[in-house]
Amino acid sequence: MPGLRTLFPLLLLLWTLTGCTPKGPAPVFLSESVLPFLSQAPAPLDPETTKRVYADFLAHHYAPWQMRSLDVTPEEATWAVRHFADKPIYGENRLPLEKKRLDAWILNADYDSLNRLERHAVIVHPTSLRLFPSMRPIFLDPSLPGEGYPFDYNQNSALKAMTPLIVSHLSRDGGWAFVQTPFALGWVPIRDIAWIDERQIEGIMQLPKAVVTGERLPVYDGKRTFLFYAKLATLFPLTGSEATSEKILVPRRSDDGKLLLDHSLLPEIWGGSMPLPMNVENIRRVAEKLLGEPYGWGGLVEDRDCSAMTRDFFAPFGIWLPRNSRAQAAVGRVVPLEGLGAEEKEKRIVEEGVPFRTLLYLPGHIMLYVGERDGHPYVMHNMWGIRTRGNGRHIVGRAVVTDLRIGENLPRVDKKALLIERVVSMNVIVDP
Missing domain, CATH: 3.90.1720.10 (endopeptidase domain like (from Nostoc punctiforme))
Incomplete structure (x- = not known):
């Protein structure tokens, strides 16, 4: 019925x-x-x-692209190392996390290289900002109420596509970038970022913005190839309008890691021009x-x-x-x-x-x-x-x-x- x-x-x-x-x-x-x-x-x-x-x-959102280095001290950058040093922590198997695993993450983080790269970048598709350079989780005792999944303490924040970044340095294995976003600090997989030059930064910042107001908007490049799903509050550079859609620029990563911008469309039922009334x-x-x-x-x-x-x-x-x-x-x-x-x-x-x-x-x-x-x-x-x-x-x-x-x-x-x-x-x- x-x-x-x-x-x-x-x-x-x-x-x-x-x-x-x-x-x-x-x-x-x-x-x-x-x-x-x-x-x-x-x-x-x-x-x-x-x-x-x-x-x-806009000043907060684009702050990382106005920086020449991370504006944090080595102590602030490494707080998670000290925070978890003496805590009983657990892995995805609900067993105590082996110390050698945490030590390997810390070694790979190479904090002695803080601010040696100092390069601007952008998130090319939704990803996670992690406290350590690993997608492996950190849990407190899963047998306790309010602990275990989904409380992965290695998870700092989700990052949307087109989020501006400044990159401090890379992990020893080159697989992760230590970044400052507009609102947090942490590690992102290198495959999820693209390097951006000053000309591209200036062009993006000068354009008006479109904002996604739906959830899981499928985003395509200029050839209608699927790129990623965008969540509500994702921002894209706005270049004009066409019928019932906004014309936007969407990010891709080139083979050598640089930012490529493709033209795409944002249907008006999925978003609008920033800021919305x-x-x-x-x-x-x-x-x-x-x-x-x-x-x-x-x-x-x-x-x-x-x-x-x-x-x-x-x-x-x-x-x-x-x-x-x-x-x-x-x-x-x-x-x-x-x-x-x-x-x-x-x-x-x-x-x-x-x-x-x-x-x-x-x-x-x-x-x-x-x-x-x-x-x-x-x-x-x-x-x-x-x-x-x-x-x-x-x-x-x-x-x-x-x-x-x-x-x-x-x-x-x-x-x-x-x-x-x-x-x-x-x-x-x-x-x-």
């Missing part, structure tokens, strides 16, 4: 939003839609503010693509974690956010919430928060405030789970819309671990 299968998700959403009280413990509130909150979105940013924040976005339709367009995505620690297997989701929500509107949750929580106008009771926190969030422009922060997690219902704030966030007694987890594992009391009626929930108890600040990214 396809009609009932189609209707059931809508009925479930309506049931959760109407406040019906069932007998026994209430279910966890989860929704994968922002539709009930779009009426609370503020007016779009004015032209002057849009221009200002977009200029800031931050109106109700575009907020819905972006948010609905992010919701429902599986949780991916550090962008593992090209999924998003909490801070990657908030970062990619704001990017199409030309608003820059750093990569990790703590840094994101310091952007804009910060309102402290620590020390307040749950009801006081909710009241202050509703009174001072701007829907779809405000982040809520608790140590290790960041959320997008989308509005209120009956005086209770609701958030859009990609979350792993709800902590239960005995340090267990009720797994959510995807991007959802919830209130801040999610899970309070679960039988074994740890009440002290509820979001409303742990949130310590809110910050309005751009004031109306």
Whole structure:
């Protein structure tokens, strides 16, 4: 009965939003839609503010191409070596990671060669930024709740195609490049980057930009040969328009490792010209693509974690956010919430928060405030789970819309671990 299968998700959403009280413990509130909150979105940013924040976005995005060397100390570059030196860590087989494997990664990293290459490059197709030059994972004890897959601590971040880089040096075996991206530092496979010259940098930076607003957009070169899938918030140089598509430049790597740019098309249903107006339709367009995505620690297997989701929500509107949750929580106008009771926190969030422009922060997690219902704030966030007694987890594992009391009626929930108890600040990214 396809009609009932189609209707059931809508009925479930309506049931959760109407406040019906069932007998026994209430279910966890989860929704994968922002539709009930779009009426609370503020007016779009004015032209002057849009221009200002977009200029800031571009300055951060292209910062690696303006550098002549990595702007980090040797101590900062090698923090992961010290961090994992005395920790009990595990491999993909759930057994303790052999010390000789970690030592081999560190040797191959050749940190004594820091900043000897100092060359600009660009990501040519989606890849991962790793703490050590290896795709092998690092886990803490997989038998503990909240550890093991997907928490690969060798994973720093996912990188999109066309991400600017400055390369410090190569690994001893030549298979990896130690790079600084616009938002993080780490190792990428050499096959995933292409060297770029100053003329190409100048040309790319001067062109307007197109942004992907869909998920897993198939990208082709000028001969319609498949290159890669692009995720939402991927940026491409924009060269014009054609019928219902934007004309863009896409990257390829030549046989000698240099950047080649091919002409391609971005259908308007998959993207648009940067920055998108931050109106109700575009907020819905972006948010609905992010919701429902599986949780991916550090962008593992090209999924998003909490801070990657908030970062990619704001990017199409030309608003820059750093990569990790703590840094994101310091952007804009910060309102402290620590020390307040749950009801006081909710009241202050509703009174001072701007829907779809405000982040809520608790140590290790960041959320997008989308509005209120009956005086209770609701958030859009990609979350792993709800902590239960005995340090267990009720797994959510995807991007959802919830209130801040999610899970309070679960039988074994740890009440002290509820979001409303742990949130310590809110910050309005751009004031109306």
